[in-house]
Amino acid sequence: MVGVPGRSQACSTCRERKVSCDAAKPHCNRCVRTGRQCGGYQRPRVFVNQFSETQTPLGSNMKKPRTRRHAPKWAVYCAPIPGSDTVTMSTALTAAALPKSPDPHQPQQHQLIAQLIQAFCPPMDPTLRPSERIHHYWVHCLPSIHGRGFAVLDKAIMTLCAGFLGRVMSDECLQQRAMTMYGEALRGLSTVMAAPNFVASDSLLAAVMCLGMAEVYSAPTQPAQDIGWASHNKGGCELLVSRGASILQSELGRGLLLRFRVTGVWTQLVYEPHRAILNSGSGTPTKQLYTAVGKRKPFPFADPQLRQISKAANQNYYDSLIDAMVDIPGLLHDLDTLRQGVFISKDDLQDILARSKATTAGLGAWLVEFLAENRSAYHCVCVDRPRPRPHPRGDRAYDDVDLFPHAGAFRFQNLLAAQAVTHFWAALVVLARCVAACQALSRGSADMDLEREVDEEEAIVTDPRVLGCCFADMICSTAGYFTARERGMSGPIILLFPLWIAKDMYANMHDDMARRKEAFCLEVFSGLAARGMKISDALMSLSTKTP
Numbered sequence: 313m314v315g316v317p318g319r320s321q322a323c324s325t326c327r328e329r330k331v332s333c334d335a336a337k338p339h340c341n342r343c344v345r346t347g348r349q350c351g352g353y354q355r356p357r358v359f360v361n362q363f364s365e366t367q368t369p370l371g372s373n374m375k376k377p378r379t380r381r382h383a384p385k386w387a388v389y390c391a392p393i394p395g396s397d398t399v400t401m402s403t404a405l406t407a408a409a410l411p412k413s414p415d416p417h418q419p420q421q422h423q424l425i426a427q428l429i430q431a432f433c434p435p436m437d438p439t440l441r442p443s444e445r446i447h448h449y450w451v452h453c454l455p456s457i458h459g460r461g462f463a464v465l466d467k468a469i470m471t472l473c474a475g476f477l478g479r480v481m482s483d484e485c486l487q488q489r490a491m492t493m494y495g496e497a498l499r500g501l502s503t504v505m506a507a508p509n510f511v512a513s514d515s516l517l518a519a520v521m522c523l524g525m526a527e528v529y530s531a532p533t534q535p536a537q538d539i540g541w542a543s544h545n546k547g548g549c550e551l552l553v554s555r556g557a558s559i560l561q562s563e564l565g566r567g568l569l570l571r572f573r574v575t576g577v578w579t580q581l582v583y584e585p586h587r588a589i590l591n592s593g594s595g596t597p598t599k600q601l602y603t604a605v606g607k608r609k610p611f612p613f614a615d616p617q618l619r620q621i622s623k624a625a626n627q628n629y630y631d632s633l634i635d636a637m638v639d640i641p642g643l644l645h646d647l648d649t650l651r652q653g654v655f656i657s658k659d660d661l662q663d664i665l666a667r668s669k670a671t672t673a674g675l676g677a678w679l680v681e682f683l684a685e686n687r688s689a690y691h692c693v694c695v696d697r698p699r700p701r702p703h704p705r706g707d708r709a710y711d712d713v714d715l716f717p718h719a720g721a722f723r724f725q726n727l728l729a730a731q732a733v734t735h736f737w738a739a740l741v742v743l744a745r746c747v748a749a750c751q752a753l754s755r756g757s758a759d760m761d762l763e764r765e766v767d768e769e770e771a772i773v774t775d776p777r778v779l780g781c782c783f784a785d786m787i788c789s790t791a792g793y794f795t796a797r798e799r800g801m802s803g804p805i806i807l808l809f810p811l812w813i814a815k816d817m818y819a820n821m822h823d824d825m826a827r828r829k830e831a832f833c834l835e836v837f838s839g840l841a842a843r844g845m846k847i848s849d850a851l852m853s854l855s856t857k858t859p
Contacts, residue, residue, distance in 0.1 A: 426455070428472065428473045429452060431480055465522070468522035524575070545579045689729040738814075781826075815834065
């Protein structure tokens with residue numbers, strides 16, 4: 313039947329003309345006889361909205377709010393002022409009325425981008441080289457890639473700007489406009505990816521990254537808020553695989569490769585499901601599931617070819633840390649597969665433990681090199697401090713010395729060093745839980761005495777959960793540093809996933825102190841959600857703890 317999607321076997325030319333086709337290959341006879349170019353039989357890719365079955369497409373019935381006549385108009389693009397005070401800037405944003413919808417003229421749109429950059433990134437330290445800055449500074453390239461003729465990218469950038477500023481300023485009109493543009497950007501992305509000779513360009517990858525970031529602030533529905541960010545990141549990683557080494561030919565492509573690798577690792581560790589098998593304390597392993605959506609697949613960046621390409625793109629010590637962490641998702645995947653099997657092989661358990669040891673050793677080697685090259689990267693100041701007083705702006709200072717003795721005691725050289733150290737601690741927490749799961753499996757099997765071999769041959773601590781809890785405490789001790797207003801919104805984003813790993817560590821412990829620490833993590837997440845970071849709501853409810 314011609315013209316029926318999913319049934320027609322005609323070539324693309326005959327389908328478009330709505331005529332019968334003999335389906336001859338490689339070219340149909342009708343096209344050959346009439347002198348037309350046969351389009352072939354390959355069907356275009358379709359970008360599917362996974363929530364379309366139960367919800368109305370975004371922006372389909374929403375009327376776009378009009379720009380008020382007396383709304384101020386910008387005539388020129390004003391770049392962010394280096395060293396400006398973020399708190400003062402935030403107050404100025406609230407006082408100055410932004411247009412209720414992004415203006416169609418480029419100068420006005422560039423001004424909206426400038427507002428995003430100034431509110432999102434902390435003041436730039438002029439003494440730092442570009443390679444020493446955190447990945448979040450990549451938004452500084454948005455003005456240069458906006459307005460170059462790629463409509464999908466322009467729409468994605470405006471979606472991010474409207475969603476972020478709408479949340480920060482509590483402007484419902486901007487938030488609604490962001491939802492409308494989000495739907496338009498998805499439809500545009502679907503059209504571009506449906507092209508017969510589709511190639512994922514740098515601009516398209518930048519659009520996917522912007523839409524993923526927009527999910528953090530303007531998720532229109534609860535399902536999208538829970539897994540929308542993860543879906544964009546997984547899709548971006550798959551598109552990167554199709555690019556290969558060509559992604560390194562441009563500075564934008566290299567930066568996006570590093571950015572997708574960072575977000576991809578945390579998507580695998582937090583949002584992708586894997587089973588944690590923990591000791592319940594009575595000698596019987598307790599089976600628990602990371603409550604996420606979908607099924608774990610191999611991590612693209614663990615592929616040897618793509619890993620070699622991403623290594624060539626490394627720019628600083630944080631990139632090297634992420635490169636050392638890409639083996640952890642595969643480790644957890646194999647542990648999950650082993651747990652689901654009927655028979656637990658001793659050799660398989662030993663293999664997982666050996667790989668855990670190798671990954672931990674790789675992280676240890678990274679730490680030695682990091683401290684050798686950056687002696688003043690961080691240190692701990694152990695002094696008697698009074699209890700924290702309320703912040704003059706009413707913000708909570710997350711320095712609870714009763715729960716975490718080192719709260720507020722860590723001093724970091726810069727935000728990149730703080731990001732590297734905190735994410736290093738989070739990786740060790742995950743590895744400690746992995747080792748604990750293997751030990752619980754060995755105790756649950758009557759024909760193996762793996763724990764003795766672990767103690768004597770592998771030199772791993774008897775109860776790695778204690779070590780994991782120590783690193784989780786260190787993560788929570790940095791909450792006050794990352795949530796300070798002078799860090800912009802980059803600081804809270806850096807803290808998000810390590811804090812969730814710490815929260816989940818406490819959730820699977822059974823003492824009163826762990827309950828208090830878990831409540832502390834939930835309080836931090838609640839505070840970040842109040843500042844506009846809606847993904848915090850999803851992380852609050854995400855847990856491996858069984859009812």
